[in-house]
Amino acid sequence: MSNQKAKQITELGLGPQDAPWLIKFVDTYQQLSIGNLGLLANVYHQDIVFIDPMHQLTGFDSLKCYFEKLYQQLSYCEFKIEQVIVQDNEAAIYWQMCYQHRRLNSGKVVSVQGSSHVRGSGDKVIYHRDYIDLGAMLYEQLPLLGGIIRWLKVRATS
Numbered sequence: 001m002s003n004q005k006a007k008q009i010t011e012l013g014l015g016p017q018d019a020p021w022l023i024k025f026v027d028t029y030q031q032l033s034i035g036n037l038g039l040l041a042n043v044y045h046q047d048i049v050f051i052d053p054m055h056q057l058t059g060f061d062s063l064k065c066y067f068e069k070l071y072q073q074l075s076y077c078e079f080k081i082e083q084v085i086v087q088d089n090e091a092a093i094y095w096q097m098c099y100q101h102r103r104l105n106s107g108k109v110v111s112v113q114g115s116s117h118v119r120g121s122g123d124k125v126i127y128h129r130d131y132i133d134l135g136a137m138l139y140e141q142l143p144l145l146g147g148i149i150r151w152l153k154v155r156a157t158s
Contacts, residue, residue, distance in 0.1 A: 021120035045124040052130040076100035
C-alpha cells in the first residue's frame, strides 16, 4: 500500500486494529476503475451476497459479471470513501460516487452520495448492501424523465 493510500486510510480512522478485509475493501474501492475490476477478487468472498437498489446477487461469479456489464457502460467511475464506522465484523461506509455515461446527464459526470453496509468473513467481504438514491443516480439523469422528476421534486417542496 502506498504512503498516500495509507494516509487516506488513517484519515478515515482505520488502523492496524481493524480487520484486514475492511482495510482491503476501502483501499480497493478508492482505486477501483474500469481498467482494474480484477481487484474485486481480492476483496469478495466466493459466497458474497450483494444487494443494491436494482439487484440482489449471490456468489462472486455473479457479482463479477454484474460489475463487468455495469462498467462497460461507463467512461469513468470513481469512489471517494468519506467515513467508515466499524463494529466487530461489520462496517458502515459512506461514500461519493462520480461516474460518466454517454446517455446520462448529457454525457457529463454525475456525483451521488451513498453508503454501504459490509460484513467480513475471514479476510474477505461476504455481505455488501448499497444504499443510494436511485433517482439521483439514474432517473434524474435521463433526458426526458429527468426533467419531470426534477419538476416533481420542486413541486413537492414548495
